[in-house]
Amino acid sequence: MVKEKLYHIALDDYEHGIVIRSLNDEKTDLMQQGKSTDAVDDLFIKVGNAPQKKFKVVERKRSNEER
Template identity: 45%
Template sequence: MREKKSHLYLDSHERRLLLHSLVELKNQLIQQGRYTDCVDELIFKVTTASVKKVKVI
């Protein structure tokens, strides 16, 4: 069975806030000596995601 995909639409401010929060989480995990693989994947996905212009009515 295929995994269900979810789409997240963010403006530039929300995207910047999301990246900042993920980096903070990664730093906390490093300080605790835990793995950061999942957070690294999310940071990569957010930074490489295509930007689409959406008209909001």
């Protein structure tokens, strides 16, 4: 059994709104084309119900910036 890769991303409220609006636009386009919206619906559920977690962001310099 192959383990599925999972991706975790951090979004602020503004970015979260952009993702939701983009998914809504994609769903509208698919509906107008008569195509299935199942995948977009699944993403809506995942993004909409994603837990919020507070964490500290530490900025690191890249190795080429240190030179």
